Amino acid sequence: MTETPSSLRLGIAGLGTVGRGLVRIIEDMADLLSARAGRRIVIRAVSARTRKRDRGIDLSPYAWCDNPVDLAALDDVDAVVELIGGGDGPALALARETLGRGKAFVTANKALIAAHGATLAALAEKNGAPLRFEAAVAGGIPVIKALREGLAGNRVGGLYGILNGTCNYILTRMEEEGLAFDDVLADAQRLGYAEADPTFDIDGIDTAHKTAILAALAFGCAPDMDAVPCEGIRSIAPVDIDYASELGYRIKLLGIARKTAKGLETRVYPAMVPLASPLAQVGGALNAVVIAADPVGQTVYEGFGAGEGPTASAVAADIIDIARGLGGPPLGVPAARLETPVSIPREAHEGRFYMRLRVEDRPGVMADITAGLARAGVSIESLLQRGAALNGGVYVVLTTHMAVEAAVAEALTLFRQLDSVLESPTMIRVEGEPETPA
Numbered sequence: 001m002t003e004t005p006s007s008l009r010l011g012i013a014g015l016g017t018v019g020r021g022l023v024r025i026i027e028d029m030a031d032l033l034s035a036r037a038g039r040r041i042v043i044r045a046v047s048a049r050t051r052k053r054d055r056g057i058d059l060s061p062y063a064w065c066d067n068p069v070d071l072a073a074l075d076d077v078d079a080v081v082e083l084i085g086g087g088d089g090p091a092l093a094l095a096r097e098t099l100g101r102g103k104a105f106v107t108a109n110k111a112l113i114a115a116h117g118a119t120l121a122a123l124a125e126k127n128g129a130p131l132r133f134e135a136a137v138a139g140g141i142p143v144i145k146a147l148r149e150g151l152a153g154n155r156v157g158g159l160y161g162i163l164n165g166t167c168n169y170i171l172t173r174m175e176e177e178g179l180a181f182d183d184v185l186a187d188a189q190r191l192g193y194a195e196a197d198p199t200f201d202i203d204g205i206d207t208a209h210k211t212a213i214l215a216a217l218a219f220g221c222a223p224d225m226d227a228v229p230c231e232g233i234r235s236i237a238p239v240d241i242d243y244a245s246e247l248g249y250r251i252k253l254l255g256i257a258r259k260t261a262k263g264l265e266t267r268v269y270p271a272m273v274p275l276a277s278p279l280a281q282v283g284g285a286l287n288a289v290v291i292a293a294d295p296v297g298q299t300v301y302e303g304f305g306a307g308e309g310p311t312a313s314a315v316a317a318d319i320i321d322i323a324r325g326l327g328g329p330p331l332g333v334p335a336a337r338l339e340t341p342v343s344i345p346r347e348a349h350e351g352r353f354y355m356r357l358r359v360e361d362r363p364g365v366m367a368d369i370t371a372g373l374a375r376a377g378v379s380i381e382s383l384l385q386r387g388a389a390l391n392g393g394v395y396v397v398l399t400t401h402m403a404v405e406a407a408v409a410e411a412l413t414l415f416r417q418l419d420s421v422l423e424s425p426t427m428i429r430v431e432g433e434p435e436t437p438a
């Protein structure tokens, strides 16, 4: 008689959007999951802030822990799933306790992995405990697996990602419906896309967490938030969305990681991407990642990066991997072999730029602007002046050829000193597509 493998017994911490979704998948798809995993996947215990809340799921079959960290010590829990959130606090304590005991740890928490990914990976490896975090980046899109496994036979040149559903949803509705930023944010929060603190979404911090993790997997380094200068979408005005479209672009919040001859550049900023590029087609709450690698070339991944079902499905996939006994270093290479790359500073970034200035409509103003650009060493690609702008003056909109960010910053400083420039100029970076390694 063949022996039936024992079930994989879970403790789940956090029963909010993702936790509830995971309980539903495990209950509703039990047979399919066990067929794929080769053993039953069962929930033994759960933890959340309040026990009584109506979540639309029956928790009565499961043991309850007031303190999520207690899940790790339960004898009938083999793997802990952390769906609380936060870079420190109970999530970190639970990760340390679980991995320290040699048990598997699954999380959707990008803040945690971005801050502590390397030390947790080292702890996991030391104790022979699996550590998985597919849902942490681009939710339901299997992009962690793509980088760690599917593309393992490639050298990555660069990757661009639309990694925050909330921001993409806001930018899309602003463009399509001409709505104000604040009205659309409230809708994204209602739909369960936004972080507990939505400033993490809007100010690009969530995208920076995810970019740091993708960079680590792509380039074999520790996730490093300090190396990801980050700007969000608060300052994106409807007028820039319109000019972008006129110039053949669409504005997207991008997480970027690319290796150049000078080092590794990781950045988060809203950028104009060509309308014909894959990222420009990604609307609403969808996420997408474009990876350029050698020898495979460009690969594109798109899908829902947030929301109950998509995110929980990625957590379920990690659990199945653990049940199957799939191992390997959590960050693709052993923690002891993670490199510390030279990080390209913000001001050394080379690229193309869009600028919009509201200026007085009188002779000589255009000459002042072009003189400022010449003094800073920035070459103009296109320059256009538009009729009356709000509150008097006219808009001058220009794009540059390749320029160094420090030079563009100098030009902007010079513009601010001109009497004819009526408000602080707007600058948005212009991107193409990631490049395969030279």
Ligand SMILES: NC(=O)c1ccc[n+]([C@@H]2O[C@H](COP(=O)([O-])OP(=O)(O)OC[C@H]3O[C@@H](n4cnc5c(N)ncnc54)[C@H](O)[C@@H]3O)[C@@H](O)[C@H]2O)c1
Residues within 6 Å of the ligand: 013, 014, 015, 016, 017, 018, 019, 047, 048, 049, 050, 066, 067, 068, 082, 083, 084, 085, 086, 090, 108, 109, 110, 111, 135, 136, 139, 192, 193, 194, 195, 196, 305, 306, 307, 308, 311
């Ligand atoms: N919502 C999404 O679409 C999404 C997508 C990808 C990743 N994530 C990540 O998944 C994680 C969970 O997100 P969410 O949207 O489900 O959050 P949520 O706010 O909906 O749920 C959080 C849960 O954690 C519980 N919790 C909070 N503090 C706790 C504590 N001290 N002890 C025990 N339980 C505690 C809460 O009671 C709640 O059940 C976060 O790391 C988030 O970044 C979310």
Ligand SMILES: N[C@@H](CCO)C(=O)O
Residues within 6 Å of the ligand: 136, 138, 139, 163, 164, 165, 166, 167, 193, 194, 195, 201, 206, 305, 306, 307
């Ligand atoms: N707040 C995130 C959730 C997914 O990580 C988003 O909007 O994409």
Ligand code: NA
Residues within 6 Å of the ligand: 134, 135, 136, 137, 138, 139, 140, 141, 142, 143, 144, 314
């Ligand atoms: Na994912």
